[in-house]
Amino acid sequence: MTLGSLMSPQPVRKVMAIVSNSPLLKHGLFYSCPHSTSLNQTHRFALSMGSRLFQRRSFVVAASSAFANQNCEYVIVGGGNAAGYAARTFVEHGMADGRLCIVSKEAHAPYERPALTKAYLFPLDKKPARLPGFHTCVGSGGERQTPDWYKEKGIEMLHEDPVTSIDFETQTLATTSGRLLKYGTLIIATGCTATRFPDKIGGNLPGVHYIRDIADADSLIASLAKARKVVVVGGGYIGMEVAAAAVGWKLDITIIFPENHLLQRLFTPSLAKRYEKLYEENGVKFLKGVAIKNLETGSDGHVAAIKLEDGSTIEADTIIIGIGAKPAVGPFERVGLNTTVGGIQVDGQFRTSIPGIFAIGDVAAFPLKIYDRVARVEHVDHARRSAQHCVKALLGAQTHTYDYLPYFYSRVFEYEGSPRKVWWQFFGDNVGEVIEIGNFDPKVATFWIDSGKLKGVLVESGSPEEFQLLPKLARSQPSIDKTKLQNASSVEEAIAIAQTSLHE
Known part of the structure; x- marks a missing residue:
């Protein structure tokens, strides 16, 4: 419901005339939102928010239209x-009702995107x-945010x-529909788009698929139902998870x-060899070190x-x-890009170079405080955490710098009837x-040690207690006895040695 539907033009003009003389309006503190119930309520809210709103960029609503x-x-x-978790954080702070709008190219409310390359691709008999x-936000144990x-x-x-497009002034x-939407504070959470093969080599042929949203996954499922020979191009997360689901x-x-x-980019040759063997045991073939010339019809x-290039x-x-994927900067390039890691440059509270505009999730190039470098992280954990941190920061609920610990995981072969379900986690x-x-x-456990300090750790098939220990190890970066660790007779013993190092 809009304010225009609640009032005739004449009362609107009268209210705007009254409000226009308010010092709040002169300082840009008046705003309107589709769910607002009246201009007077909006004005009272602006008065009550006082100095906190004064620090934000806002806008004046034109009455003539x-x-x-x-x-x-x-x-x-x-x-x-990122959008879903940001919305939840606004709700938690009582700042969503009538004040928040989400603009999306998706046909659905925000969902846990990792499911698309995992359980979403299972055949019907595999649930x-x-x-x-x-x-x-069910992915982190929160309330399910359906459209309702x-x-x-x-x-x-x-x-x-x-x-x-965006008009900063x-x-x-x-x-796309021609709608114009004024904002007081803008959060860019556009994520990434899939890197595609050029059309000239067949990148858009029928039967060629990319996965970034549900529509992509639905199209792939329709193909899998009729397929005989499937080729997955790419040996990263997408390739591993899609092949396992297939x-x-x-x-x-x-x-x-x-x-x-x-x-x-993460597995050592030895670790990769173990996973490749597991895939081969499940009937998957590998063709490594090859280059593609084109796709044929x-x-x-x-x-x-x-x-292939070899003919x-x-x-x-x-x-x-x-x-791979590319940050979806779209019409927001002028906000300020990072030319090294890509994406929109932000500070430790996800503020861009333009006041009142923030960027979160995959599209944000942010200071990775723990390693003193700028990073852009394409992972659901960062999407969740960056969204929560950003909203709390812009609402004044916190002032500290985002301090993210890199975390990656994968779960594969989890379909019903699988002889072995696989789950690994990496921190650091x-x-x-x-x-x-x-x-x-x-x-299996893999430890990365640099200058005598534990920098990163990956564990396959760990217990809940072991997985909970990993971020503590990676963040603390304890000094560790390399020889003792090398001589460990089991994963459990190695993890116990690492845990002891936390207290030495």
């Missing part, structure tokens, strides 16, 4: 994890994940209407990538094969490309010398 365009004190652009089961949740909390949701966003369909699956081993125009071909009726920085303990039956 009878509020034909929407206006909101807080606007989030993006519909992924796949479906909405509303994985709306945010947003309505109940008074949050305006604008679906399938991405932002096309008037604090106005324009969307195993549940009992298809001919091949993973191909140019690197020498799986997940090269059959007589029906559907993708039929991958041609050989691999048959495939379904191809999933998971070769993968730098320095590596020590690996365990035989992967099922446990």
